[in-house]
Amino acid sequence: MTYYNNAVITKRELLVRLIKLLNNDTLLDEIDRIPLQMRPRTNSPIRCCVHKDRAVLKYKIMALLGFNIADEEDELTPLREYAEQALKGYTQNGNFLTVVDEACSSCVQVNYTVSNLCQGCEGRPCQVNCPKDAIMVINGKANIDHQKCVNCGICQKACPFHAIAYLPVPCEESCPVKAIRKNADGIEEINFDKCIHCGKCMTACPFGAISEKSQILNLFYNIKHQKEKTVAMVAPAILSQFKASAKQILSSIESIGFDAVIEVAEGANMTTDHETSELLERLEEGAPFMTTSCCPSYVQFSEKHAPELKPFISHTPSPMAYTAQLAKERYPEHKAVFIGPCLAKRSEAYQHPNIDYVITTEELGALFAALKIDLETVSPNAGISDNVRPESRGYAASGGVTNAIRSVLSAGLQISTELIDGIDKKSIRLLKALPAKKQHTTAFYEVMACDGGCINGPVNVSPLKVSQTKLKNAIREIEPAEALNE
Amino acid sequence: MLTTPKYKVQICCGTMCYIMGGAELHLLIEALPAQLKDKVSIEGIPCFGKCDTNEKLHPCVLINGAELNNASTQKIIKQLLTLDNNDLL
Incomplete structure (x- = not known):
């Protein structure tokens, strides 16, 4: 974040x-x-x-x-x-x-720049080592010719005064899969054959x-003019994003004009059960390991960049997909609206026949603010489903899926797990190496594209530390007895 | 804590303030300098209506009852230090 x-x-x-x-x-x-x-x-x-x-x-x-x-x-x-x-x-x-x-x-055309620390030394290692002859000394100070420079970085390493600085292009630097590059005019362009919709750029x-x-205006227009009935499917991470109790947040969402509200944590119950039995089955059949499938950015990553990982990813649908199924059963006429902290969910929902809209935490916050819905004063009367397990709401934070699966494993059964917390250049190397690895000490990998999990999603409004505390409180608030036993 | 907090920081938790940067202010406690640590109490309060105007005052904070608009963690600390340095008793 x-x-x-x-x-x-x-x-x-x-x-x-x-x-x-x-x-x-x-x-x-x-x-x-x-x-x-x-x-x-x-x-x-x-x-x-x-x-x-x-x-x-x-x-x-x-x-x-x-x-x-x-x-x-x-x-x-x-x-x-x-x-x-x-x-x-x-x-x-x-x-x-x-x-x-x-x-x-079109910021930073060339990644290296000579600062005024340059002493114009006699040795001029930057100049003599530049493979493209891109450095000229003008008025006793080195200058980099932007037309010739190829961003190799040798001048920076060669300078004994540390006078040459590396300037990143923020979006390119943040993209874990090199999907964003400048075009001929210097403007950034996204390559959607590579983009995994992580939202980091x-x-x-x-x-x-x-x-x-x-999609927010289209959705709100339809709600306001009652063009269609809608059911809000609220991701557990949303409960961590506003200064109000979980029940108040859910009630406030209803008061925007949604005809029904379902917690995506209900679908997470089903994901946990299926994923656990799938994991045990696969391990019995001799598979070396399995990874989670609930993070859509990770799934896109495997499709576009690591097809060799694909056989090891769980086939269990995500909590959003299960929730959409529940929504269809309960409210067959309603349009399903996913509300979450995630950009990649837009693209997962696009491929899913039963999900019609995706809105983000930011957009939800803007709705509350524009409609003057004061969360703290809303009476918490939205129906909260009793059958949501607290661990299912925990999906929103890294380690939550693992925790949920452990909670349903039969007693005494041990499974070695590992958390891949954030897709970045380092974790990509690790993930790509997994299928070819000979010795496996870990049977279950939880992969989250955002470090910290969904509560650190790209379109959230609360800082991670605040979200972590709030998520814990929300889980405790809804399920007091069980949470205290932990 | 031996002394009762001298400075009361009240952070508006209305949705407008919260999404326009107020969320960050809830980390204030971690950013307080040692000099202020024991002297400040921090609490969230409901919207007090500043977001109604067109003037973009959010996020809003009260320090000992006095309004601080367009608040940031650094702005709050600066104000607290000013108060503290002027306080010779």
């Missing part, structure tokens, strides 16, 4: 403003005013001028309306037209990130130039 920053706040402010307008039935009339209101002439601009700032906001809104920014045909198209289309619903293509090219500052970019394509 990134440090909290102004780009994140801009996104949330946009969401709140859009929802407020929609709630007041003035969205179409006033949407084109949002950039002007948020970046008035009187403020000192963030970028080169106020007009650029406003253009950036326009495109950020376009993404939040659910559009791919590269699809724009006519730059004069007002936001109103996009909003009209968005309210009717639009076709998705399975890619849920889009680069706001106007906002991408989105939180890493300090210009807020990478945005998700949201």
